[in-house]
Amino acid sequence: MTEPSSRLIGRTDETAAVRELLTGVSDQGAVLLVDGEPGVGKTALADAAVDQARWRGLTVLRMSGVETEADLPWATLHQLVHVLRDRVEQLPAPQRDALRIAFGEREGPPPSVFLISLATLTLLSERTTGAGLLLVVEDLHWVDRSTRTVLGFVARRIAADPVALLVTTRPGGDESLTFGDARTLHLNPLAGDDARQLLAEHAPELAEPLRNRVLDHALGNPLALIELGAAARRGDFEPDVGAPLSRRLEDAFARRLHALGDVERALVLVAAVSADARQSELVAAAGRLSGRAVDAPAVAALVEYGLLRRESGNLRFRHPLVRSAVLQSAGVQERASAHRAVAAILPPGTDRQIWHLAVTAAEPDEELAQHLENGGGRSRQSGDPRTAMAAYARAAELSPGAHDQARRTCLAAEAALEAGRVAESRALVEQVTRRTADRSLLARVAWLQELLPGGALQRGEPATAITIADEMFAAGHADQAINVLVTMAFHYWGSTPEGPAWSRMIERVTTYGAAPDDPRLLWLMAFGTPGANSAIVRARIDAMTPGEAEPEGARLLALAYDHAGAFARVRDFTRAAEDDLRRTGQLAALAMFLQTVASQHFHAGDGRRAIETVDESQRLAEEVGEPFLAMSVQAQNLLIRAHFGEDVRSATVGERYPDTAFALDYNPFQAIGAIVDGVAEAKRGRFERAFEHLRRVLDPDSPIRHWSWGDREAFPHFVDVAVRIGRHDEAAAAIDRIAGRTGLAESPVYASMLVFARAAVAGTDEAFEQAISPEHNVLPYWRARAGLLHGEQLRRRRTVSEARRHLRTARDAFDRIGATGWADTARAELRAAGEESPGTAPRPGSALTPQEERIATLAADGLTNREIAERLFLSPRTVGAHLYAVYRKLEINSRTELGAALGALRRH
Structure with a gap:
């Protein structure tokens, strides 16, 4: 079979780009984003790519966005999953169930959009056989938001898979948010000679004057040249010179529709309102609409007439503008009838059926509104608040009663805020306040107003929010009132981590009925009243068994336990919470929670795992597409790296996220930034500068004072630099402040930092012996820092032999921990001190990336490639590629050797 020749006139460079995309797919995946105005040739280029891919032996899958279903969750993805439905059964159970729930094939909690994304990635990865796979996605601008998230997830993970992704869209969208660094190919109109050649091929008999008129009106647009040329041949070339070119093209297609019979018109109309391209489904819907059987000649006539085309059992419009022309030419009632005909052949109660019915509903309909509300709830829980907002808003419009209208409008406002649509959320809130006097609903609205930018909560004023919770409790919603207070506390903690408001919140939660071991209560106590309640929190959690709490409760318990200064058992609780977040695909929560996991690795002296964890946290935060989350995570990542002696600057956070850098003016960002710069300056030997940075976080009168970041992170560093510059009084005062928080001071973490700080101030051999003893100091990092400081002091006292002993021990400990800066x-x-100490010798595995080491660790624990992929949100092929690199770097040949090789690497 000979290679298909491209007949795309004037598109030499563009077809070369497609050929390059397909040529390289056997080695690695790639994405090509093609944009251009309607009719400029995106569809023709996609067709050429399909022909080329099939000639090369690639599997071809195709899907397209449809304007009428752009607000319907999973509308476009449904096209792909239907083609791959025979492989869904072989997916891992959580992924298989997620797809079935999303498409209404079974009941269950709404799955995360990222779990759906992982299922799609697995389907594509395992569908690639032979030469590879080409996935064509047309009209991205009309693809529903849920599917766009899936496509972006897939696009960022196909580097190791033989998958080529070709996406077409119109200019001006936010595709960069979806596909990141994908190569973009912009299609311009054809130049003069190319335009003339294309018109001559399709309308060779046109007289020169008429040919020139067509060229003038077509403006180099290939589709316009073909369609206006055809109109000129038929004698009905009457362009509306005042209309945009796309509208003129729609008019040209619409004129063809006038000659269609009822059956043919019914078929193109149901195809226009539905994203489902299966011929059997469209024929069935058209039969319902027309009341007559749709036979093969009717389909053939539409193909012959240039409106539809057949492709692997599907019927597709020749061009998206044909679909637009069909919709524009149909009346309101005609379109409504088509939507109802499509709904009639869909499974009852599914989101797709409900949406088609909702589009056409002209009167209030409570049953339909309830279905839409349920669908909005599923979208919201899946992580797609924008789709949820549209569903809630339409449900409100269809609600017969004023209360339900207000309640559903409130849901729409909440979803709008979650989606970052602040202006729309404000407008919806105003509608609610005009529609209801219901006390409970108005309390919810008031709470929503608190969360909007500029609300009292952001200004550190919690009184209104507490009143709102009281209103909810009085209205009989005790559990919701507790949740409101906890959510409020999360927001409030950044600006005001201590104070009377926290005691009031704890009292309220108890009054509302929270049990003594309620994770929400324990979280409030650990975060807001650390001195008074940390010991109580540790005791209550110590009495619990990890794994017994519900997933969200386990997460709160892990956070509370960590902030209360616990150490040995925290990982038992973080593991349960982390496993659930991974299993359910809650990437935003996982990205933030991994910071706690990284902190535990740091305390345990496992620097490689700590860095590996913060790196994954950063990747996930950026994956979610929430800049505030990504910025927060990066700030904390810099803090971990500063502890290990890396040369970092807090300013890089604002440089990386300039659009949201204004938030850096607020705590805890200011506190974290000061610690990062203070620790980094100390590592550079600039102790005076370090002292000033760190004092700002610990000083009780400082505007950026924050107990958690100051006491947990800055305190021992501050004491160290204060002693180095002779500010012993300030160091002693800081020790007294921490020791005065008896609940914290008695905890393993704070007791260990205190024993280091006291040794630094005392400077005696006895004090340092305690600080480097595991019995008195459970933190390997601070034991090593104590040994380093003691060795430095001994060298300056010219006790050289003892100095060398402590410095060697500190060096070796820092090497084990992975704190290379301090090891240097x-x-x-x-x-x-007169002893040469060369750097560590190169060793197998030293070049492992954090991702490779994580995968190798899981493989050594016995997980299969598929199980590792499921846990790390990768494709199985990507896991295999990483393991291949691991074997090469560790100089081993099989999975059975991984455990020993990794053990040797970490002991070195």
Whole structure:
């Protein structure tokens, strides 16, 4: 079979780009985003890519956005999953169930959009055989938001899979948010000679004057040249010179529709309102609409007439503008009848059926409104608040009663805020306040107003929010009132981590009926009243068994336990919470929660795991597409790296996220930034500068004072630099403040930091012996820092032999921990003490990336490639590619050797 030749006139460079995309797919996946105005040739280029792919032996899958279903969740993805339905059964159970629930094939909690994304990635990865796979996505601008999220997820993970993704769209969209660094190919109109050649091929008999008129009106648009040329041949070339070119093209197609019979018109109309391209389904719907059987000649006539085309059992419009022409030419009642005909052949109660019915509903309909509300709830829980907002708003419009209208409008306002549509949320809130006097509903609206930018909560004023919770409790919604207070506390904690409001919140939650071991209550106590309640929190959680709490409760318990200064058992609770977040695909919550996991690795002295975890946290935060989350995570990542002695600057957070950098002016960003810069300056030996940075976080009168970041992160660093510059009084005062928080001071984490700080101030051998003893100091990092400081002081006292002993121990500990910056400092001190201490010798595995080490660890634990992929949100092929690299770097040949090789790597 000979290679198909491209007949696209004037598109030499563009077809070369498609050929390059398909040529490289056997080695790695790639994405090509093609944009251009309607009719400029995007569909023709996609057709050429399909022909080329099939000639090369690639599997071809195709899907397209449809304007009428752009607000319907999973509308476009449904086209792809239907083609791959025979493989859904082989998916891992959580992914298989997620797809079935999303498409209404079974009942269950709404799955996360990222779990659906992972299921799609697995389907595509395991569908690729032979030369690879080409996935064509047309009209991205009309693809529903849920499917767009899936496509972006897939596009960022196909580097190791033989998958080529070709996407077409119109200019001016936000595709960069979906596909990141994908190559973009912009299609311009054809130049003069190329335009003339294309018209001559399709309308060779036109006289020169008429040919020139067509060229003038077509403006180099290939579809316009063909369609206006055809109109000129038929003698009905009457362009509306005042209309946009796309409208003129729609008019040209619409004129063809006038000659269609009832059956043919019914078929194109149901095809226009539905994203389902299956011929059997469209024929069935058209039969319902026309009241007559749709036979093969009717389909053939539409293909012959240039309106539809057949492709692998599907019927597709020759061009998206044909679909637009059909919709524009149909009357309101005609379109409504088509939607009802499509709904009649869909499974009852599914989101697709409900949406088609909702589009046509002209009168209030409570049953339909309830279905839409339920669908909005599923979209919201799946992580697609924008789709939820549209469903709630339409449900409100169809609600017969004023109360339900207001309630559903409130839901729409909440979803709008979650989607970042602040102006729309405000407008919807105003509608609610005009429609209801219901006390409970108005309390919810008041709470929503608190969360909007500029609300009292952001200004550190919680009184209104507490009153709102009281209103909810009085209205009989005790559990909801507790949740409101906890949500409020999360927002409030950044600006005001301590104070009387926290005691009032704890009292309220108890009054509302929270049990003593309620994770929400324990979280409030640990975060807002650390000195008074940390010991109580530790005792209550110590009495619990990890795994017994509900997933959200387990997450709150892990956070509370960590903030209360616990150490040995925290990982038992974080593991349960992390496993649930991974299983359910809650990437935003997972990205933030992994910061706590990283902190535990740091406390345990496992620097490689800590860095590996913060790196994954950053990747996931950016995956979610929430800049505030990504910025927050990066700030905390810099803090971990600063602890390990890396040369970092807090300013890089604002440089990386300039559009949201204004939030850096608020706590805890200011506190984290000051600690990052303070620790980094200390590592550079600029102790005076470090002192000033760190004092700002610990000083009780400082505007950026924050107990958690100051006491947990800055305190021992501050004492260290204060001693180095002779500010012993300030160091002692900081120790007294921490020791005065008895509940915290007695915890393993804070007791260990205190024993280091006291040794730094005392400077005695006895004090340092305690600080480097595992019995008194459970934190390997701070034991190593104690050894380093003691060795430095001994060298300056010219007790060289003892200094060398402590410096060697500190050096080796820093090497094990992975704190390379501090290990280098220990080596420099050893050289100053007269002992050469070369860097660590290169070893197998030293070049493992954090992702590779994570995958290798899971493989060594016995997980299969598929199970690892499921846990890390990757394709199985990507896991295999990483393991291949791991084997090469570790100089091993099989999975059975991984455990020993990794053990040796971490012991080094």
